[in-house]
Amino acid sequence: MKFGTVGTSWITAAFISAARLSGKMELKAVYSRSPEKAGKFAEENKAPLIFTDLEEMAASPEIDAVYIASPNSLHYEQAILFLQNKKHVFCEKPIFSNVKELDQAFRVAEENGVFLFEAIRNIHSPNLKVLKRELGRAGTLRSAFLTYMSYSSRYDLVLKGEEPNIFSAKFSGGALADLGVYPLSLAVSLFGKPEGVTYSPVILPTGVDGSGTLVLTYPGFVCTIMCSKISDSTVPCEIHGEKGTFIIGDAAPISSVTFHDSRTKEREELGVDQEEQDMMYEAVEFARIINEGDRPAYDELKRLSRIVVETTEQARLESGILFESDKKGLD
Template structure:
């Protein structure tokens, strides 16, 4: 499948490498706001075409699908442009700023006979599928602690008085939507939609959350998600049941899964080795859904994206965090 990319950051380059590794997506075109950057990226990854005009790229027959990794706040506008030109869209997380944008985009995709995906790597990995299959080993679940705490180098720039995109409401930034979505997707993928949520953030002077604690209430337990871009942690993820505990090295890409029996205290490694370039799994799964028109799997992914955006919107509303596109 002929692939185009929008964005020139490290995440775009990582996706290009994963796409090549997948053997299913062939980079044919890249976009940047300037010809110079677009040409440079195209040359580096041997793309035959480059664009600095988004509309021209969307019209081009040289791409069938596009990966979008621009600032969060422009995801929606750019996605709609490509969908209207009947191109499949893979949009980097967080897919959009709110559920209203998501519903419009899904409707536009359907009207044009194409697919829309959120690029979220952890739920496509082999180890996520192992965890989902084995979750019953823990018995009745009683609690879960899912951290994603990673100090951002861009926080230093913020402290110097600069305005990095990810720390501004103008560009729909903040810790929950940037990092918290990884453990949130993990929770939604394993436990489904929570009954209620409560979010307690540390609000920065820019009006977005630098860190926060998100509580997801389920029937018999509470899942606690910790996210931060202003501190660092090596804490693993844990899911606690009456019969045992799952210990995950990380929320993404779920590098290792250990199960500890509550009675014997014996532990077992359940995970398998994964590709170092772990975005390859989402590339493969997405390409296969498009190729085979697997609408059943597509609907499952759509539902997860909808739940995640409902949760993050409610979390923001509870704390008066308003994005620029919503003002």
């Protein structure tokens, strides 16, 4: 499968590396508004084609698919353009700013006979499969604590009075949208759609959340998610049941899985070795679904993305965090 990329940050280079490692995708083109930046990125990543016009790239017969890793608020309009040109789209998390964008984009994908995926690496990892298979060992679940907290160097700009994209409501930024989607996607993959959602954010002068605590309620248990871009955490994730506890190294990547037996106090390492470039697993799965036309697997990924977007949108709006994208009507 021949693909192009939109975005020239480290995450785009990481996806290119993962796609090559998968053996299922071939990089054909890169896009940037800046010819200099496009040329440099193409040279670094060995891309034969350069585009500085997005519509020209979308219409090109040289690519079958595109990976989009632009600022969050641009995902929707760029995805729509490529979908209308019958290109498969791999959109970096968070896939879209709100449910209305997500639903419309999936409609456009269906109308044009192509696939639309959210590129969120942890739900495709082998260790998530381990967790799903072994989860019953914990007995009746009573609580879970999932976290993703990582200090962003761009917060230093906020402290100086600036508004970088990732901390801007105009660009659909904030801790929940950027990092909270990792533990939230993990929770939804394991436990399904929550019955209740509450969010307690730390609101920055830019109007978005620098950190926050998201509480998801399920029948008989509560999942607490902490996310932050203004502080770090060294605490692992845990899932607590009446028979035992799962200790998870990270929400993304799911680096390790350990089971602690509540009665014997013994611990068993259950995790498997994963590729260091763990985005490879999503690349393999996207290519497989497209090549095999695996609708059940595709529909499940669509369902997961919708629950995550629905949850983050509810959490934001109830906390007074309004994105520019929320104010726009859709064509």
